[in-house]
Amino acid sequence: MTPWRLFFAHLRNAWLRVLLTSAGVALAVFLLTMLRTVITTLDGAVQAAGANRVVVSSAVSLFVFLPRKIEPELRSFPGVREVCDWTWFGGVYIDEKNMFARFATQPRELRAVFGDRAAGRQDILMPTEQWDAFEADRAGCIVGEDIALKYGWKPGDVIDLIGNLFPGDWHFNVRGIYRPGSGQMDGSTMFFHWDYLDENSGRRGSVSTFTLELDPGTDIAELSRAVDARFESSDHRTRTLTEAAFNQMFVSMWGNLPLLLSMIGGAVLFAAFMIALNTLLLHGQERRLEVGVLRALGFPGHTIAALFLAEGVVVCGAGGFAGVLGSHLLFNVAGVPELDRFFPTFAVLPETQVLALGISLGIGVVSGVLPAWVALRTPVLDALARR
Amino acid sequence: MLIRAREVVKSYTRGGESLRVLDRLDLDVAEGEWVALMGPSGSGKTTLLNLLGGLDVPDAGSIRVADDEIVGRSAADLAAWRSRHVGFVFQLYNLLPVLTAAQNVELPLLLTPLSRRERRAHVAAALDVVGLADRDDHLPTQLSGGQQQRVAIARAIVTDPSFLLADEPTGDLDARSAQEILALLGALRAQFGKAIVMVTHDPHAAECADRLVHLEKGAIATREALVE
Ligand SMILES: Nc1ncnc2c1ncn2[C@@H]1O[C@H](COP(=O)(O)OP(=O)(O)O)[C@@H](O)[C@H]1O
Ligand SMILES: [Mg+2]
Numbered sequence: 001m002t003p004w005r006l007f008f009a010h011l012r013n014a015w016l017r018v019l020l021t022s023a024g025v026a027l028a029v030f031l032l033t034m035l036r037t038v039i040t041t042l043d044g045a046v047q048a049a050g051a052n053r054v055v056v057s058s059a060v061s062l063f064v065f066l067p068r069k070i071e072p073e074l075r076s077f078p079g080v081r082e083v084c085d086w087t088w089f090g091g092v093y094i095d096e097k098n099m100f101a102r103f104a105t106q107p108r109e110l111r112a113v114f115g116d117r118a119a120g121r122q123d124i125l126m127p128t129e130q131w132d133a134f135e136a137d138r139a140g141c142i143v144g145e146d147i148a149l150k151y152g153w154k155p156g157d158v159i160d161l162i163g164n165l166f167p168g169d170w171h172f173n174v175r176g177i178y179r180p181g182s183g184q185m186d187g188s189t190m191f192f193h194w195d196y197l198d199e200n201s202g203r204r205g206s207v208s209t210f211t212l213e214l215d216p217g218t219d220i221a222e223l224s225r226a227v228d229a230r231f232e233s234s235d236h237r238t239r240t241l242t243e244a245a246f247n248q249m250f251v252s253m254w255g256n257l258p259l260l261l262s263m264i265g266g267a268v269l270f271a272a273f274m275i276a277l278n279t280l281l282l283h284g285q286e287r288r289l290e291v292g293v294l295r296a297l298g299f300p301g302h303t304i305a306a307l308f309l310a311e312g313v314v315v316c317g318a319g320g321f322a323g324v325l326g327s328h329l330l331f332n333v334a335g336v337p338e339l340d341r342f343f344p345t346f347a348v349l350p351e352t353q354v355l356a357l358g359i360s361l362g363i364g365v366v367s368g369v370l371p372a373w374v375a376l377r378t379p380v381l382d383a384l385a386r387r
Numbered sequence: 388m389l390i391r392a393r394e395v396v397k398s399y400t401r402g403g404e405s406l407r408v409l410d411r412l413d414l415d416v417a418e419g420e421w422v423a424l425m426g427p428s429g430s431g432k433t434t435l436l437n438l439l440g441g442l443d444v445p446d447a448g449s450i451r452v453a454d455d456e457i458v459g460r461s462a463a464d465l466a467a468w469r470s471r472h473v474g475f476v477f478q479l480y481n482l483l484p485v486l487t488a489a490q491n492v493e494l495p496l497l498l499t500p501l502s503r504r505e506r507r508a509h510v511a512a513a514l515d516v517v518g519l520a521d522r523d524d525h526l527p528t529q530l531s532g533g534q535q536q537r538v539a540i541a542r543a544i545v546t547d548p549s550f551l552l553a554d555e556p557t558g559d560l561d562a563r564s565a566q567e568i569l570a571l572l573g574a575l576r577a578q579f580g581k582a583i584v585m586v587t588h589d590p591h592a593a594e595c596a597d598r599l600v601h602l603e604k605g606a607i608a609t610r611e612a613l614v615e
Pocket of ligand 1: 381399400401408426427428429430431432433434435
């Protein structure tokens, strides 16, 4: 029978060391889940793209506008079922730090491409009356439920924005509050009438992007090539990408952030691993005599190894669990406003939690097995003679 | 004969040089006999004890305990054999510092099929024999050297082994505690008929034994009882 009492006695006896080691692992696992979640969040945006949508933007840069007047031409391509333009407004709501995306768009088209539930579009979920109210009011807007909650907006409220790309004082009437129905949409974006924007900004007639919804079976590559070829020699060359590729481009605006984060996460984890291993190895050294006595008494090596293994797994496993629980409570339950500003859907995925727990258990196994190996390698007689 | 060692050879190599510590040594120990082992430092006393207790294996020769050959067994076999037949008492007690006296004594019982209740009864009996029934929940650091050695003896006898091996059991104790330990060993032998092989440097301790064996240069120099 394994002398488990020894296991508990050691935990109790070295409680501070146990606590510190666990805390080290917990912190590393916490950081790991956080960094990993940044990556999965960015990835998620790419994955959630509609399969039958392409985005047309300026070939020069995302920040260069396209003329809205090319819309009929885009509609004329075979396979294009609907077109919806989006225009980045920028602007400030009360304070610079209130960051959320604001787009001017065509309400009817937005509804058709992203919000028409009857036709199976459910990226933006909103009651029909609110869609109707939005379409009917030229100064109307709709906002995601997250920012509505955050700023306390209700339908009928007025939102005042200070324009920067489009200078001036802007006032919008809240006509609807939507819920994101797919990963393609988040709950903290504001949409309003492009006509209202254009009319009050000197009729520039410019938009940021066109989203084309295609008929099923359309050859997307062929269509994209055809669109870009059409405007090749104009003064507004286009770049047409699938929605997924377009999202990916946004992600790559972060530079190689995911790689950097992976590297930081890996380094942190490795450091925690070394600390845990070092601590438990030292502990193993101190227990050479104990191991010698146990073996002299006739305890088999695997029984002794089990004690060490259990210690490593429990110490690191508890740390890992604490780290995962901590990140779950902070990011999934409480939420961090600072992070939510950049990542509207910042949530630790179950896969990430399982991964983090698995890694901490793995660290525990190694930091349990190695000291056991060291202690068992010492000849019994040397251990007993305290050599 | 309880222990019958024949032509036991044990060498250690150190720095490329082979040192023959035990050279064709013969030793018999009868049931219930108390043998004191003396000899200069480095003469191989501890080595012999380790071989008799199955903690080490000889290069050649035979060691039979209660007609069982213990030379040539696997390490796992030997470990199981040790736990049934041998009670070890060390000079520095070798109690586990994180366990209480009772828990230390209980350790070897974990290798038996005894129930928890039976184990507790055995532990209580063993601690009673060594006169420490009231110290069962003390940690080793809370006990004197003599008390620690008594706990160690309780641990050695709790499984009712065939014999005890004691390597300088009084070597680290003051005269008074040493006397108590020797008295305890004597009582154990008288009450339970346990054979004892004891290494000692102390002539007083040797006097308590039935027989004194003198080890010199790897062989037995005198087999006669040495009573002056
Ligand atoms: N593991 C070992 N490796 C090398 N030499 C050893 C080892 N154990 C004992 N010896 C040597 O064997 C000799 C006898 O040792 P030991 O049996 O401990 O003597 P004693 O107990 O009589 O003082 C000594 O010279 C010692 O240095
Ligand atoms: Mg010795």
